[in-house]
Amino acid sequence: MKQETRKEEIIKTAARLFKEKGYSAVTMRDLAKAMGIKAASLYNHINSKQEILKEIIISLAEEFTRGISIIKSSEKPCIEKLNEIVALHVSIASKNTYGMASLNNDWMHLEEQLPYYLELRTNYENEFRNILKEGIKKNEIIDSDVEVLLFSILSTLRSLYLWIPKKEDLNSEELTSHLSSILINGINK
Amino acid sequence: MKQETRKEEIIKTAARLFKEKGYSAVTMRDLAKAMGIKAASLYNHINSKQEILKEIIISLAEEFTRGISIIKSSEKPCIEKLNEIVALHVSIASKNTYGMASLNNDWMHLEEQLPYYLELRTNYENEFRNILKEGIKKNEIIDSDVEVLLFSILSTLRSLYLWIPKKEDLNSEELTSHLSSILINGINK
DNA sequence: CAATCAAACTAACAAGTGTTAGTTAAATAT
DNA sequence: ATATTTAACTAACACTTGTTAGTTTGATTG
Numbered sequence: 001m002k003q004e005t006r007k008e009e010i011i012k013t014a015a016r017l018f019k020e021k022g023y024s025a026v027t028m029r030d031l032a033k034a035m036g037i038k039a040a041s042l043y044n045h046i047n048s049k050q051e052i053l054k055e056i057i058i059s060l061a062e063e064f065t066r067g068i069s070i071i072k073s074s075e076k077p078c079i080e081k082l083n084e085i086v087a088l089h090v091s092i093a094s095k096n097t098y099g100m101a102s103l104n105n106d107w108m109h110l111e112e113q114l115p116y117y118l119e120l121r122t123n124y125e126n127e128f129r130n131i132l133k134e135g136i137k138k139n140e141i142i143d144s145d146v147e148v149l150l151f152s153i154l155s156t157l158r159s160l161y162l163w164i165p166k167k168e169d170l171n172s173e174e175l176t177s178h179l180s181s182i183l184i185n186g187i188n189k
Numbered sequence: 190m191k192q193e194t195r196k197e198e199i200i201k202t203a204a205r206l207f208k209e210k211g212y213s214a215v216t217m218r219d220l221a222k223a224m225g226i227k228a229a230s231l232y233n234h235i236n237s238k239q240e241i242l243k244e245i246i247i248s249l250a251e252e253f254t255r256g257i258s259i260i261k262s263s264e265k266p267c268i269e270k271l272n273e274i275v276a277l278h279v280s281i282a283s284k285n286t287y288g289m290a291s292l293n294n295d296w297m298h299l300e301e302q303l304p305y306y307l308e309l310r311t312n313y314e315n316e317f318r319n320i321l322k323e324g325i326k327k328n329e330i331i332d333s334d335v336e337v338l339l340f341s342i343l344s345t346l347r348s349l350y351l352w353i354p355k356k357e358d359l360n361s362e363e364l365t366s367h368l369s370s371i372l373i374n375g376i377n378k
Numbered sequence: 379c380a381a382t383c384a385a386a387c388t389a390a391c392a393a394g395t396g397t398t399a400g401t402t403a404a405a406t407a408t
Numbered sequence: 409a410t411a412t413t414t415a416a417c418t419a420a421c422a423c424t425t426g427t428t429a430g431t432t433t434g435a436t437t438g
Contacts (some may be wrong), residue, residue, distance in 0.1 A: 006414085006415075020297065021213075021297060021298075022211055022212075022213055022294070022295075022297075023211075023214075024210075024211055024213035024214040025212075025213035025298065027394080027395065027396080028395080028396060028397080029394085029395085029396095037415085037416065037417090038416075038417065038418085039396085039397085040397080040398080040399095040416090040417075040418080040419090041415065041416050041417070043396095043397070043398080044414075044415055044416075045415085048396080048397080049396065049397090079377070105211070105294055106211075108209065108210060108211075109210075109214065135376075141376045141377060142371075142374075142376055142377070144367060144370065144371060144376070145359070145367055147352075147356060148359075148364070148367045148368060148371065149371065149376055151345075151348070151352045152345045152368065152371050152372070153376075155344050155345040155347075155348035155351075155352075156340075156341045156344045156345055158344075158348070159340070159344035159347070159348070162344075163336075163340045163344075167336060170334075170337075175337070178333060178334055178337045179337060179341065181333065182331075182333060182337065182338065182341050182375070183341070183375065183376065184375050184376055184377045185331075185375040185377050186371070186372065186373050186374040186375030186376075186377075187324075187330045187331055187333070187338055187342075187372065187373055187375075188268070188329075188330060188331070188373045188374050188375075195384085195385075216424075216425065216426080217425080217426060217427080218424085218425085218426095226385085226386065226387090227386075227387065227388080228426085228427085229386090229387075229388080229389090229427080229428080229429095230385065230386050230387070232426095232427070232428080233384075233385055233386075234384095234385085237426080237427080238426065238427090379438100380437100380438085381436100381437080381438075382435100382436080382437070382438090383434105383435085383436075383437090384433105384434095384435085384436095385432105385433090385434095385435105386431105386432080386433075386434100387430100387431075387432065387433090388429105388430090388431080388432100389428105389429090389430090389431105390427100390428085390429085390430105391426105391427085391428080391429100392425100392426100392427095393424105393425080393426090394423105394424080394425065394426100395422100395423075395424065395425080396421105396422100396423090396424100397420105397421085397422095398419105398420085398421075399418105399419090399420085399421100400417100400418090400419090400420105401416105401417075401418080401419105402415105402416080402417070402418100403414105403415090403416080403417095404413105404414085404415090404416095405412100405413085405414075405415100406411100406412080406413070406414090407410100407411080407412070407413085408409100408410080408411075408412090
């Protein structure tokens, strides 16, 4: 059994609180209370509030980077790559809905790690954009403004963390295939 | 010429700061500095920090409520109603990209007004859902899970405020029609 | 000219902030 | 049994927070 260290418990609890109120509105005393200890005791396990945010965000951002790098280097058709991107987002967001909130809303409170985070995000968007461009060139997807395509799809995928907890009945495979179908084929009959 | 009151200036500046760092991370001293005055002077014009947030969020939420209520009561086909919803979001988000950030990310910091805000939001989502259900019943749109449809479209529309500032070249009509086309017809060729 | 008003100011407050230092008690390893 | 480690504690710090009270200044109005 993979047992959690105390530090991991703290980070997980913090992520949950950060999702509810945002990083800045959560105090170390709030976090301590949620853990059933005093604020000062947190510092036996973590070095700073900042560090908690860093751990949450950077590990997720790197997970996305690894994911898209694998998808990118396959030789499948573009539509299938898109399918895999949807699956990647569903999978990561399902495992960690709390952390995804920080990734989306609290990244600006990173300090030393902010440039690194921005690099990862830009890189991710570029890989995504390249897949779309390739799809357009190979006549697999419509020749619409790439930025609007990218924005539209990515917005939906980035919001998954908000909806997954409300739809626990839907399993990951179903959600992925429904979503892919809507994003690729639209809602028109 | 419609001249702005000092209070409106403060609210506008606050919205800009709230978009950059979130409500909780912006202090009254930050806001005062951005206005070129001292923090205490803000209180000649506003009653509290809370009140600023309320003004930003509630006015926007009511604007959406008014908008969808007009769209709902028309006799047009469902696909056209969707088109009008897209136009509504593009229009409001274009006029007030800063405020939209608070509406999306800082609503949980409302206090007395939180129940009212939640009521407006639930109502909006219900109206939207009804339009989708009607479209499915009348065979205008695919018979997919309504919640996934709603989530997918709404996520894109709610993120518009993040993208509009980066795409100043695209005018509202173009953006609306591109977006409608992608949401309705998908990206498949 | 005197009075009013809008909008800034200084000074201060009580409460809350992240964090450090030093201590204690129980569990684990030698 | 002794030593070490883990993980909690109390007390306190320097600073920041939203906000209030009272004052000053310059423009507008009677």
